[in-house]
Amino acid sequence: MKTLSRIYNALIFLFLYAPIFVLIVFSFNDSKSRVVWSGFSLRWYEELFQDEEILSALGVTLSIAVIATIVSTIIGTMAAIGFRSVNARLRRVLMALNNFPMVNPEIVTGISLMLLFVFIHRTTGLLQPGYMALLLSHITFCIPYVVLQVLPRLRQTNPHMYEAAMDLGCRPLSAFFKVMLPDIFPGVLTGALMAFTMSLDDFVISLFTSGASAQNLSVTIYAMVKRRVTPEINALSTLMFGAVLILLVAINVLQMKSTPKQAKK
């Protein structure tokens, strides 16, 4: 029984990771072939960093990820604090509204955002598909993840701490920065990393909201693959996989660090 379950596990991991493994290995292949190994080389990585199209997409992806992370972290943290101060009934409703976009099929979110932007563009002339639309949609889908990370941390903090700071002479804003933010910071940081990862990672929603003027990496790769699959794509995918992997490990480490502390209390 035990060996059987081991084999089962091994198979699952094999099917899950074999494609990625192959992709990574062949990103270092010296030839263009995707079947025959002809020696180790970094030429595809070199070419990758000379490809204008990819570099500009990388720029879009990174700048969108950074801005979306900052903005969604601020909005998400404020929202989480707001959620704390309303009564339990309203809070449940708000939480459901918050969680829904995360389980809603991305394609639905993508199409509805596209329709919204098109509508706004038609009626006001603003926000045609492009950088701004892409950024706004990334901010939108990142916020729930931030809320979800900050809320549990907020629940652990003593609600009187903020009042204690004001009692000792702090104005509300300085009480927030001096006392509340340091206390919920691990949650805020995890939320920010999560938002960053989600933004880097996103394809479906970006596909619908980015226009021809601003395309991020995933959309660019998709467009390139439709034309021809070059080993460059392997190299690029390997890098993205590595980046997201590192971020996920970082998030997990952060979460683990803040959990034992809670147990001690």
Added chain:
Amino acid sequence: MQTKEIIKLKDITVSFDGEPVLSGLDLNISDGEFVTLLGPSGCGKTTTLRIIGGFVTPDSGSVFFDGQDIADLPPYKRQVNTIFQRYALFPHLNVEDNVAFGMRVQKKKPAEIKETVDRMLKLVNLAGFNKRKVETLSGGQQQRVAIARALANNPRVLLLDEPLAALDLKLRKDMQVELKNIQKSLGITFIYVTHDQEEALSMSDTVVVMDAGRIQQIGTPQDIYNEPENAFVADFIGESNILDGIMHEDYLVEFFGRKFKCLDAGFGPKEPVDVVIRPEDIDIVPADKGHLTGKVTAVTFKGVHFETIVDFKGFKWMIQTTDYYPVDSVIGIVLNPEDIHIMKKSEYSGMFGDYSSYSEEFDEMANPEIDLTEEAEVQE
């Protein structure tokens, strides 16, 4: 003691979600006094304290500090500091930085801050704890840091919301003495909230008994105990047998079909009243020598005395006696005029003071302990 008035609450009304929490509250507090707000859980003590601290804005009524209306003054501008129910220390700061917090906000000089921190830590018996992390401290020590942190701001008035509720009995007793000493040595006003009547009686200059968002009585601990104003106060402070009586004339009251001399006057002719008799004031005598005779129905040994429940014509009294009278023995009691206290009838008449349903378990359950709900929320 000075008699200058430092805080005045006038006709304060507060409601949360349509539920009245404070109704027409009037309270004057003299400078330098140790005042305790005493009442069962949920009666509005914390809310009253938060109004003084500036965290709750009353729906109507005014708040004066030193003669000035401070209704619109935010907490950070009030010369009042608070010890919160759960200390509310800043976990990311060490002991010293916690205590220095208020002074740093006010941009005091580093040398002055250092000096004050050391003085405050010495005052609360935590000298040398400067660099400790607050989470490594015990509950009692954290409480002391909270006190030092509030006092370092040099407040005119210190508000304390059940500061000792989370401590065990022995530590609580020690801290009561210490707090009282700190208050005396600094000479500032303490407004102290508790649901523990013993704590209130032993620490305070003035006790404010509250129930259901109203003040029931204000007075010295002796006044409150000896001259309760209504059945609620009589029952909440210590144990009381409360009976229906009729005041025949000044100094003469009738209950159980018998007239007794008493020390109270100023009631209308034949006015129905509540009669309070404290369990420890009752003298037990042989059945044939008593004013009243009754039958013992339960006895509990309490260390100092026996708590004896006696049935008088279907009404059960509690009597505290150092002599043991077994269950079913018939005894007599003698009531002297000074053992009898007369109160006007109130909305609480008939609700308290009969020990018919009395039992040990009930006693324990009725103890309004520290908010367990709050505990659960923290652990959530």
